[in-house]
Amino acid sequence: MASFKKYKTKTKGTLWMFKIDTGVDPKTGKRTNTTRRGFASKSEAKLAADELEVHLQDGTLINESKNILISTFLEDWVEIYKRKTVRNNTYKQHKNNIKNHLVPNLGFEKVTKLTNAQYQNFINEMISKRSKRTVEIIHTTMLSAMYKAVELEVIKKNPCSKITIPDPNINKLKSPDTLKYLTKKEVFDFLNAAFVDNWKYYIFFKTLIETGLRKGEALALQRDDVNIDEKRIIVNKTLVYDEMKYENIFSPPKTNASNRKILITENLSRELKSHIVKQKEDELQLDQVDRNDFGLVFNRGDGLPFAKSTLQRAFKRICKNAGIDKNITIHGLRHTHAVLMLESGASMKEVQERLGHASIEVTADIYAHITEFIEVRSIDNYAAYMNYPQIN
Structure with missing residues (x-):
């Protein structure tokens, strides 16, 4: 049975809504419901509720007319076409996207009136407030x-199929004020504190500092990706959290240039070898049911990857214990590697290839602030090399 309620809107005055029971979720055993809004009167809301109950019984979408609102269509779509056909977590994600993002922003528009430009504007607005990954997930719901x-012939073309999700960081060039990294001394202090804190964090963070890997690239490293004899690390994937599936998955790296082989130091190679040997020994002590054999170089101890929040807490704790009070993130260790490589004499091209940037322009834009240091060092090296004799 439906329940009815009045509510106020900013532009359309007082409207009516109803909530109706949609049965028991076979996956959870819990009762579920759906809500409809936007009715001018209670009687209009009751007619819609009665019609919805009929369609919920026979499994057909309510109101396939040309006047259907996006809010109504989405709420029907997720209950009738998704609730019993996708995993429960996926269904919940769709529900969340509809309730918190799509209905508040697009709900009062008719499905037939939504244009590509209008939807692109919505995406552009979302990207200014949310991460790109979150916007991609919201878009997946609307697109589907x-x-x-x-398919139901409510519209002829999908207005959401040819849009662009902008990169929110594309115009954020780094400067000395925004680019956070550790100095050489701070690296030593940080690693000493990490070693005291926990070996697993020490070897993970040291690998980031010495290779410039992105966090996801490092978390995706498997033992076969580390060639101890050649002192090279193979980067061919990244680990990302799929918010639709609620699990970590391997994904292709950020760009084609991100597929690379990185030469590592003798010191890091030796420590990684020791780490992997000890890791295998520890895993043998686990019961088979507790072992997750993905072969990850960096994991919690049971084979599963570190949670993002766990690494962030460890990083902040280690920085504090090392006396580092600058507002630096884990990604700052990638910048640390690049800056220290450049300061030690590496060329911009060499750093570009180690970081996996698509072009040298990207690297130069990010690290332009140390160009002056490099120029001074280069001219000093040139002068020392030439060592012109004094002309009398």
């Missing part, structure tokens, strides 16, 4: 729902 609208 509109494809169903095309």
